[in-house]
Amino acid sequence: MKEKDVFLNVEDLWVEYQSEGECVHAVNGVSFQLEKGKTLGLVGETGAGKTTIAKAVMGILPEIQAKVPKGKIVLEGKNLLAASEKEMLKVRGSRISMIFQDPMTALNPVHKVGEQIAEAVRLHSKGNKKEAQMRACEMLEMVGIPAERYKDYPHQFSGGMKQRVVIAMALACNPELLLADEPTTALDVTIQAQVLEMIRELKEKLNTSMIMITHDLGIVAEVCDDVAVIYAGQIVEYGSKESIFDHPLHPYTIGLFGAIPGFEKDMDRLKSIEGMPPDPTDLPKGCYFAPRCKHCILKCQEMVPMVEVLPGHFCRCFNRPKQEEE
Ligand SMILES: Nc1ncnc2c1ncn2[C@@H]1O[C@H](COP(=O)(O)OP(=O)(O)OP(=O)(O)O)[C@@H](O)[C@H]1O
Ligand SMILES: [Mg+2]
Numbered sequence: 621m622k623e624k625d626v627f628l629n630v631e632d633l634w635v636e637y638q639s640e641g642e643c644v645h646a647v648n649g650v651s652f653q654l655e656k657g658k659t660l661g662l663v664g665e666t667g668a669g670k671t672t673i674a675k676a677v678m679g680i681l682p683e684i685q686a687k688v689p690k691g692k693i694v695l696e697g698k699n700l701l702a703a704s705e706k707e708m709l710k711v712r713g714s715r716i717s718m719i720f721q722d723p724m725t726a727l728n729p730v731h732k733v734g735e736q737i738a739e740a741v742r743l744h745s746k747g748n749k750k751e752a753q754m755r756a757c758e759m760l761e762m763v764g765i766p767a768e769r770y771k772d773y774p775h776q777f778s779g780g781m782k783q784r785v786v787i788a789m790a791l792a793c794n795p796e797l798l799l800a801d802e803p804t805t806a807l808d809v810t811i812q813a814q815v816l817e818m819i820r821e822l823k824e825k826l827n828t829s830m831i832m833i834t835h836d837l838g839i840v841a842e843v844c845d846d847v848a849v850i851y852a853g854q855i856v857e858y859g860s861k862e863s864i865f866d867h868p869l870h871p872y873t874i875g876l877f878g879a880i881p882g883f884e885k886d887m888d889r890l891k892s893i894e895g896m897p898p899d900p901t902d903l904p905k906g907c908y909f910a911p912r913c914k915h916c917i918l919k920c921q922e923m924v925p926m927v928e929v930l931p932g933h934f935c936r937c938f939n940r941p942k943q944e945e946e
Contacts, residue, residue, distance in 0.1 A: 628654040633691035648853040664850035679708040714744040717790035721802040723782040734770025759788040780811035852908040859933030869935040
């Protein structure tokens with residue numbers, strides 16, 4: 621990617637949590653770049669570190685437990701990890717927003733939903749109260765909720781509608797970067813499709829860049845441009861969606877995506893792989909996937925570098941299975 625096209629640059633990011641006297645190595649040297657208007661999918665098993673990466677970008681890691689020993693998160697030339705809390709307050713909401721998996725994390729049960737959206741607008745823009753209220757109504761309508769429901773409380777909405785409200789809130793300040801952490805997991809399938817379509821339309825209209833965290837390969841196929849496969853806090857494979865679906869290279873990706881490559885075929889959720897991810901307080905020395913890998917060789921006890929195997933398509937493996945056409 622040319623330097624001028626890079627909107628978000630995450631470089632060698634490490635995050636650890638202190639938990640009950642132990643150190644959890646949650647993110648271990650993650651690097652990726654995102655262009656304006658593009659969507660990067662983060663996929664991987666539970667505990668892989670996806671939410672931690674998003675929280676680090678948003679600057680909302682829990683202060684006491686989490687440490688970032690190393691790394692840069694550069695948004696249009698500015699390293700967010702070096703920014704003060706005051707500067708980050710401005711960045712959050714106006715430049716970066718996050719949609720959490722559970723809508724109730726973002727909604728306050730004792731306030732009217734419209735007011736919560738208006739409050740988000742007022743925090744991040746100069747407009748007065750009346751303008752913020754109008755913007756909140758406009759956003760509600762945009763996500764398919766009649767503006768009359770401004771005065772209703774979260775419990776008066778269904779799960780799908782609550783998630784729409786959260787999306788309206790996240791988009792109310794026209795963020796340049798949207799972090800969507802499993803935004804549709806809590807929804808049923810039809811509402812899921814509607815919400816995804818809505819996110820896609822809004823993104824196109826506003827040219828928002830997005831990081832989409834999901835377990836659902838159908839969502840990756842539908843909304844992502846690039847994909848990063850995360851294992852034990854490391855990117856093991858990274859490339860365009862087309863390249864990754866057509867030529868999955870890493871044994872972990874091949875396992876997750878099932879045996880048959882190609883994204884028009886049988887799309888479903890990620891498959892489960894035999895065995896368990898490593899203990900994040902005691903990671904293996906070399907390849908983190910080695911203990912579960914059928915292709916593991918002696919060399920896998922050494923650190924594995926990311927290698928560009930196909931143009932723009934990187935993989936972290938010393939003994940990757942050969943492709944049919946190779
Ligand atoms: N506040 C915390 N204190 C201690 N450990 C934590 C904390 N938050 C996350 N972790 C640990 O960090 C690792 C990464 O967690 P994270 O929530 O980022 O994973 P994830 O990929 O988002 O998983 P999921 O798919 O289940 O949402 C896990 O081992 C998790 O137990
Ligand atoms: Mg998560």
